[in-house]
Amino acid sequence: MIEIRVQAEPFDPGAELARLEPLGSGAVASFTGIVRGDDGLVELMLEHHPGMTEGAMRTIADQAAARWPLDGVILIHRYGPLSVGERIVFVGTASRHRAAALDSCAFLIDWLKTAAPFWKRESFANGRSRWVDAKNEDDLAAARWNGL
């Protein structure tokens, strides 16, 4: 089971995990990304390329499924305005092997950060806003999987 969702609405990680657990895998791992309130940030606006996002996320999920013995993958990424403390992104994986569940989860969030067409704009309490710059460390995190 591979499920990709791109949505403005909130999601419930507990409900998503409960959908992975009955697959009979024995191991379920997850990552949830949450908006941080650094430097007086009050809102994150997530823009995306609507025609492309779901396909790009599916490509990443397919790569994980080709690499690890996965019984289930759920990827959820939100777009639109998000407040501090809101959930942005969810990765859930199910496998017979704990290392496969954990490693594929890390792979998926590393690649979601660098190969899915989303852009973040930060708005601060003082009224300023700015587009977030891509981080070299994110590229390195994704690239490290190529050598493993």
Place this chain on the structure above:
Amino acid sequence: MALDILYFAWVREGIGLASERVDPPAHVATVADLIAWLATRSAGHAEALANPARLRAALDQNFVSLDAAIGTSREIALFPPVTGG
């Protein structure tokens, strides 16, 4: 042939358009050629597209490098490096 150009994030804001349909001249063969040609369309284009090293592209919804040939693609998206997750 008509091409649909999509802009995202600060590229969209700088140009002041989310999309436009253009008919580039025959010498425009690659994404980099297209960026150079688009930069002549307005002051906003010129500024947003001034530094191609800061731009990324997708042809018909697939990421490509800027030296990729446009070929028979119908849609090109231009945007900064992605920052999701």
